Amino acid sequence: MPLTAVGKIFKPALRLDAIRRCVCAVAAHLDDAGEVNIEVRDAGGRIAVVLTAPGPPMAEAVDALRRELERYTFRVEVEPAPLGSRPGDLSQ
Numbered sequence: 001m002p003l004t005a006v007g008k009i010f011k012p013a014l015r016l017d018a019i020r021r022c023v024c025a026v027a028a029h030l031d032d033a034g035e036v037n038i039e040v041r042d043a044g045g046r047i048a049v050v051l052t053a054p055g056p057p058m059a060e061a062v063d064a065l066r067r068e069l070e071r072y073t074f075r076v077e078v079e080p081a082p083l084g085s086r087p088g089d090l091s092q
Helices: 011-028 056-069
Strands: 037-043 046-052 075-079
Touching: 011 037, 011 046, 011 056, 046 056, 056 075
Parallel strands: 046 075
Antiparallel strands: 037 046
16 A cells, blocks of 8 residues: 555545556456556646557547547547657556
8 A cells, every 4th residue: 555654544545546447447347448548647646547559550440449448537638759669568
């Protein structure tokens, strides 16, 4: 369990972990979602899941994953892939 400096449970870290697990579970049930870059960000208490396709053929996979994640309360954003990027796993 993540703890604060005074020994209390650090709830923001638990929320991020829960969202990462949720997104992984949803992505595991979709074809080609393994090629989509997924990043969970916490920007000042606002959690967002950012989806990036490694190339134009993956745009459909990103769109399908975005539609599946829209039913959750966290924000889902789609960003264009940087040039030369490669598919990756969830990051912080």
